[in-house]
Amino acid sequence: MSNPRWLRPLRWALLALLAVFTLLPVYVMATSSLKPLRDVQGRFTWWPTSLTLAPYSDMWHTVPLARYFANSAVVSCAATAASVVIALAAAYALSRYRFRGRGTFLGVVLSTQMLPGILFLLPLFLIYVNLERHLGVQLYATRTGLALTYLTFSLPFSVWLLTGYLESIPRELDEAARVDGASPPVVLLRIIVPAAAPGIAAVAVFAFMTAWGEILFASVLTDESTRTLSVGLQSYATQSNVYWNQVMAASLVVSAPVVAGFLALQRYLVRGMAAGAVK
Amino acid sequence: MSSAWRPHRSRAVRALPWLFLLPALAAELLVHLVPMAVGVLMSVYRVTVYEIRNWTSAPGPTLANYRLAVDFQAPIGAALLRSFTLTLAFTVLVVGLSWLTGLVAAVLLHPAFRGRSLLRTVFLVPYALPVYASVITWSFMLQRDTGAVNALLVDALGLTGSRPFWLIGPNAFWSLVVVDLWRTWPFALLTFTAGLQTVPEELYEAAALDGAGLLRQLRSVTLPVLAPVNRVLLIVLFLWTFNDFTTPYTLFGHSAPPSADLVAIHIYQASFITWNFGLGSAMSVLLLAFLAVAVGLPLLAGRMLRRAGRGTGAG
Secondary structure, eight states: OOOOTTHHHHHHHHHHHHHHHHHHHHHHHHHHTTSOHHHHHSSOOSSOSSOOOHHHHHHHHHSOHHHHHHHHHHHHHHHHHHHHHHHHHHHHHHHHOOOTTHHHHHHHHHHHTTSOHHHHHHHHHHHHHHHHHHHOOOOTTSHHHHHHHHHHHHHHHHHHHHHHHHHTSOHHHHHHHHHTTOOHHHHIIIIIHHHTHHHHHHHHHHHHHHHHHOOHHHHHHOOTTTOOHHHHTHHHHTSSSOOHHHHHHHHHHHHHHHHHHHHHHHHHHHHHHHHHHHO | OGGGGOTTOHHHHHHHHHHHHHHHHHHHIIIIIHHHHHHHHHTTSOOBGGGGGGGGGSSOSOSHHHHHHHOTTSHHHHHHHHHHHHHHHHHHHHHHHHHHHHHHHHHHTSSOOTTHHHHHHHHHHHHHSOHHHHHHHHHHHTOTTTOHHHIIIIIISOOOSSOOOSSSSTHHHHHHHHHHHHHHHHHHHHHHHHHHTTSOHHHHHHHHHTTOOHHHHIIIIIHHHTHHHHHHHHHHHHHHHHTOOHHHHHHHOSSOOGGGOOHHHHHHIIIIISOBHHHHHHHHHHHHHHHHHHHHHHHHHHHHHHHHHHHHHHO
16 A cells, blocks of 8 residues: 555644544543542542542442452353353354355354344343243353353354354364364364464453443343442442542453453454454 | 264264354354344233233233334334434444544554554554443543543633533533444454455555555555455444444433433333333334344345346356
């Protein structure tokens, strides 16, 4: 692509503007989390009048943040692990076998991605409640139920991306292993998984972020003991006195693990998407 | 053990792919497909909070919920139509702006220069942040008296004399557009960045020899090559934005101001605030029908166009 001279000053101006727009909330989040309460209750200041770490210790007591954190961690990790394993198995079948119903399966799974969550929120709630009443299966207001729900949210994208990724792995690799007498599950574990590691990493990041950030289903399918961060963070704001400095501190703390994980693995996500997009 | 997997057992071989698909199928059935069917069923019963535990005893089957939802003369239908139009305008704005910003940024970041990878990382931050954490920060920034937005626009730049409200009244719509744009455009950048890497440099060189400048190269080389990626991107952006619940919910809480009453919030309120689940389900089904048409038609048209193009090319 040509790189004309007239573009150079414009390039920096536009990129700088975008960078400011992008980072403004991050800046506000970081500086406000270090402000004393009186700073966030009056006119906004671009720098704290006095720096304090108190919001970082107070935020654990204003709401049961540690419990929300633990719930989010358990639910997101379980959903991620399950989603990756299930998507990998499905992608293996879709990329290595031509069978009747293959296109239908892909179509149905991908189209569930476009369902508005609001459509099946209430029915799902009823199904979970009735499963418990009639079969004793506890899914409503449990972390298992929430993890089960979340794994399906990332599943369509994961299946699509991994199928594209696996198709870029030469079949000669697994055929050679099959000739040596390895069964399909062994081929999957020994040959495919190592070769598809970047794609798997991308899918895992996506699944974790999906679960960690979800709010609609969390607001209906949890109770006080299983509440996750997405809903829990709102409870600072529903108090009559909003502790904005603590909200900002808590937001920063709950964002840090996801952002760090994402930025560490983003090049795999880009590469995985490129591999999937070429298809 | 391994002999059981020999490829000659035809029935076993035919069942094998489905064995691998079974977990995915079961999960999709439980969480998406069965609830969707239940939702469609509920939409033809008059389910309110009294029948919710035993909803099949509710009066019906009836189309009353649908009649109520599309009677645009009556308050409920009129409100739904208003919310729908609003959501459509909101979606067009956010998708258009995100697409444009993502494309421009990807092109600007295409040639190698110092600081490029740092900038790419910076631009991905809104995508990486959990939505509720970043949107809650925006809601703090948009507070009238204590927020950063008025501190910037009014106190620092002096653009308006009085401090505007951003989270209530007509401005709430524009707040929502800006916040959603902030959150959505990095995905367009990510997609275009990945896509640009697949366009062969020789195509640009050939175009440059023919005297094509940057904009002409974009129009005649980049966008045609990226057309399939572009189509997927637009569909994904459209669906995300149109169905967005998290952003308005986190920004405004349970009751969005009328200027920002997106359809997902509207249906949530119809179902869970007024406890009319049958009506909420009917609205959801109508929404789904609209989405299926809105996404399905362009896909179908694209496929037919390509087939027609191939036909004339061969003849």
